[in-house]
Amino acid sequence: MKGLFWKREKKPKYVTSINELLIFYTQCATCGELFRTVIRKNSELSQNFESENTYEVQKELIGSYCPNRIHVHLWLNQGLKLLKQTVTGGKLLTEEEYTRLKEEKNQ
Numbered sequence: 001m002k003g004l005f006w007k008r009e010k011k012p013k014y015v016t017s018i019n020e021l022l023i024f025y026t027q028c029a030t031c032g033e034l035f036r037t038v039i040r041k042n043s044e045l046s047q048n049f050e051s052e053n054t055y056e057v058q059k060e061l062i063g064s065y066c067p068n069r070i071h072v073h074l075w076l077n078q079g080l081k082l083l084k085q086t087v088t089g090g091k092l093l094t095e096e097e098y099t100r101l102k103e104e105k106n107q
C-alpha cells in the first residue's frame with residue numbers, strides 16, 4: 001500500500017519529538033526574535049483528563065530583545081501530534097522556517 005504514504009496530507013510540523021524531549025520553535029511578534037524550546041516529556045507534559053488521552057504544554061517565553069512575552073499553549077494527542085495551539089505574542093514556526101530565518105539573521 002505504498003500509495004497511501006504519498007497521498008498523506010502534508011501539514012506543517014510544529015512539534016518535534018526526540019526521545020524524552022519535545023522541541024518547538026517560536027518567533028516573537030514584536031521583534032522577530034527566534035526561540036527554540038525544549039520540553040521534557042516526563043516533567044513538563046501534563047495529561048489532560050477532561051478531554052481524554054491528550055497532553056498539554058504551557059510555556060512562557062521571554063526574549064532578550066524586547067519586553068514582549070510569548071505564551072504558548074499546545075494540546076497533543078497520545079502520539080504527541082499537535083491537535084491545537086494557542087500562541088499569544090508570537091507564532092509557531094516549523095523547524096525549516098526557524099532554520100531559514102536563523103540563517104537570514106546571521107547574514
Ligand SMILES: [Zn+2]
Pocket residue numbers: 028029030031032033063065066067068
Ligand atoms: Zn521580542
